[in-house]
Amino acid sequence: MFPPLPNPSTTDMASRFSGKDLIRRSASNVPAPEKQLTEVAKLIDVSKCIGCKACQTACIEWNDTHPQVGDFTGAFENPPDLTPDMFTLMRYSEWDNPETNELEWLIRKDGCMHCADPGCLKACPAPGAIVQYSNGIVDFVHENCIGCGYCIKGCPFNIPRISKVDHTAYKCTLCSDRVAVGQGPACAKACPTQAIVFGTKDEMKGWAAKRVEDLKSRGFVNAGLYDPPGVGGTHVMYVLHHADKPEIYSGLPKDPKISPLVEAWKGVTKYAGLTVLGVAAGVGLLHHLIMGPNRVTEADEEHAEELTEGASHGRR
């Protein structure tokens, strides 16, 4: 077992990180932080998950969200998808293992992966609505959010959801408010099997290595850690028994990266677009300075008068 995090003390304590620790801020620049915080990570060991949904309940409790009572749709997922009130979701899939001819019940806790290279933040047009701390946590700042949904287009994992109530985007915060006072996320605290553990990223990688070794010894030769390099690694990682096929876990992307469409939109289009418009305006100005206005002359007016004279008799 992983030693559990101690309970918090009841005395006041200073926050372990703040606005001074930002390494990225949407649609704005931040000065490099003075110190680098230790990177944290949540490790979700899919092979240990029993699908009890304690993590979902803890998430609702801690974040004080109020998801609606849903309808039974014939599936274990409840609610059927992430919502602005449900930041994490157990996803269940039944997979026929072609090698063993056995049915495997794969359960994955879905939610924000806290990418090192966050697509949501890249896409966000509102200054300071999405921030990334040097410990790896990617957080949404609701007072700056304009509700445009660009983060949804930026995210390679389909995580953010826009609230129809306050029109801002919601997702897992990695319990940044708990981490700030030395606690782990609420879901990790609630997990009865330690399928969810939390610590520094290095610790978690080390722990995962042991778990992978154990799984391999039990015949899961493709067991491995999911820490996708396409998004610079993530601060929520999975131990998968079939790491060679992440997509069997309810569509976990095999090689997630920020879509080239988003890169084009937030890269070349943004800069080239404004340049083109600036040049167009500049060319107009220059043309006017060199060529001057195109004025109607007296002669033009006289021509028009001559032309209309004949016709004018037919009119009132």
Add this chain to the structure above:
Amino acid sequence: MAADDLQPNERIHPGKPVIVDRYTVGARINHWITAASLVLLALSGLAMFHPSLFFLSRLFGGGQFTRFIHPWIGVVLFFSFLGLFLRFWKANLWRREDGTWLGRFRDVLTNHEDNVPEVGKYNAGQKLVFWSMSVLIVILISSGLLAWDQYFSQYTTIDQKRVAILVHSLAAVAIIGVWIVHFYSAIWVRGTIPAMTRGRVTGGWAWRHHRKWLRELVTKSGKGTGSSGSKPAE
């Protein structure tokens, strides 16, 4: 048919100078609703396009309201432009002289309009502006609806949304470019703006820039069109 260029309520008032009615009050109101929408769309859209222009969102009462109002202005623009399209499409059909006019575009730019063919109500440049606006507005409204998260998010996949927003941005840049051309031409060619403000231009302006149109109008009025069909200018 040469007369296709002519639109209802275009009339010549002989005098010194000659005055030609170019746009009805309806066409002008229609134009200015479109113009105001386009400018507001550009400002609110640019606020969400580039971080250094986000300050423009303050004109609309902040980011949330900018995000809310932008698509609605788009709807207004679409229907308003549809009105303009129905009014003007016929006069903007491509004609033989338009190619020649475009071929001598250098003379147009250097204010040597005597060397270019006589043109009807619209020259090739204006026609290109008209048709690019038409095409771009169709692209913008359709891609815009796909990106309108508040009402239409459930109808598309995320990849479709990504394509939509990229196309929307590119088309927006293009239409602002076309607008710059349109706006600059109206300033550069003096005497043009009264066509859209007071609805009339001088005969000299028509002679200089749209001689074929002026000739057609003169021919028409010469045929004694004081009869029932035409109404007095508004």
